[in-house]
Amino acid sequence: MIPTLQWTSEGVSFLDQTKLPQVETYVLARNYNEVADVIRNMVVRGAMAIGVSGAMGVALGIQQSTAVTLPDLNAEVEVICDTLAKTRPTAVNLFWGIAQIRDLYNKLAAENVAIDEIKSQVVALAQTLYDEDIANLKVLGAYGADLLPKEGTILTHCNAGALAACGYGSALGVIRAAVERGYKIDVFADETRPFNQGTRLTAWELTKDNIPTTLICDNMAGYFMGQGRIKAAIVGADRIAANGDTANKIGTYSVAILCKEHGIPFYVAAPFNTIDIETLNGKDIPIEERAAKEVTHVNGVQVTPDGVGIANPAFDVTPAKYITAIITERGVLRAPFEESIAAMSKQTK
Numbered sequence: 001m002i003p004t005l006q007w008t009s010e011g012v013s014f015l016d017q018t019k020l021p022q023v024e025t026y027v028l029a030r031n032y033n034e035v036a037d038v039i040r041n042m043v044v045r046g047a048m049a050i051g052v053s054g055a056m057g058v059a060l061g062i063q064q065s066t067a068v069t070l071p072d073l074n075a076e077v078e079v080i081c082d083t084l085a086k087t088r089p090t091a092v093n094l095f096w097g098i099a100q101i102r103d104l105y106n107k108l109a110a111e112n113v114a115i116d117e118i119k120s121q122v123v124a125l126a127q128t129l130y131d132e133d134i135a136n137l138k139v140l141g142a143y144g145a146d147l148l149p150k151e152g153t154i155l156t157h158c159n160a161g162a163l164a165a166c167g168y169g170s171a172l173g174v175i176r177a178a179v180e181r182g183y184k185i186d187v188f189a190d191e192t193r194p195f196n197q198g199t200r201l202t203a204w205e206l207t208k209d210n211i212p213t214t215l216i217c218d219n220m221a222g223y224f225m226g227q228g229r230i231k232a233a234i235v236g237a238d239r240i241a242a243n244g245d246t247a248n249k250i251g252t253y254s255v256a257i258l259c260k261e262h263g264i265p266f267y268v269a270a271p272f273n274t275i276d277i278e279t280l281n282g283k284d285i286p287i288e289e290r291a292a293k294e295v296t297h298v299n300g301v302q303v304t305p306d307g308v309g310i311a312n313p314a315f316d317v318t319p320a321k322y323i324t325a326i327i328t329e330r331g332v333l334r335a336p337f338e339e340s341i342a343a344m345s346k347q348t349k
């Protein structure tokens, strides 16, 4: 299994995704501020992975606190949660992960539970969230595999794989589940400029698993769809609004429109905690703008002239009307998404 992140006795260990595929190396975050740094710098990235990282960061901060009274610890927990919440704005899973630990903390603190007991319970919960992430994605993968063709090429954008989660992956989890069933499928991976999650990460993890993969530049998808090569597209998600509008890696919207034009199914695969029912539609999803250097530089070398303007939105929003289905561990959602999402939100699991 790919060790994207792991709780250890010394802190949280992260596979450094900024160094892949050339070097497989690990970063140990020894305190919650260092966890915030690795999320911000995308040493760890992907909605599910940063959700559980956020939870582990809060748990680590509480575990390491030297506060001896609950009022002092309460104040520290606020700072810890704020620090982690300010790292990346779009993936709602981050806020979900932080809230899981904060809610347990608040409950135990309100019951006046001893600080040592609180520490052990929040750490245990962070580890449970890690296990549940993998278990949920395996269930999601099985639902998704039911929708894929038994043979042919599947397009994906960015990396919604084991590297974007605690393991297995969402979009790539569906592909893994299909391959495990013996489907004769292969993957076209968009390179996903500017951070190159497709080039560096999807290509790395799929070839490691011997899943046949062809890397294409972001502007090639339409060409291959026109040739009839692509049978379906599947992507992950960072935040899904109550009406089904979906924020995902920049370029996803273009892929969805191309799919519509060519009559190709366009699937979103995401655990249910990616759905944000408080956000009514995609216009209200905050879109992260990242540093210009991600666009101007490739492998540390500047490829743009000095003085040119740079825009670097990290995500776009695909309107629900372009989405064939949203695959979750609770089942498959279809249009009208307002209704199917509302109904599924009422299920406890």
Ligand SMILES: CSC[C@H]1O[C@H](OP(=O)(O)O)[C@H](O)[C@@H]1O
Residues within 6 Å of the ligand: 045, 046, 047, 048, 157, 158, 159, 160, 161, 164, 165, 170, 197, 235, 236, 237, 238, 247, 248, 249, 250, 314
């Ligand atoms: C599991 S969803 C993965 C999702 O995360 C990516 O964003 P980033 O690499 O910036 O964290 C992207 O939107 C992927 O689809």
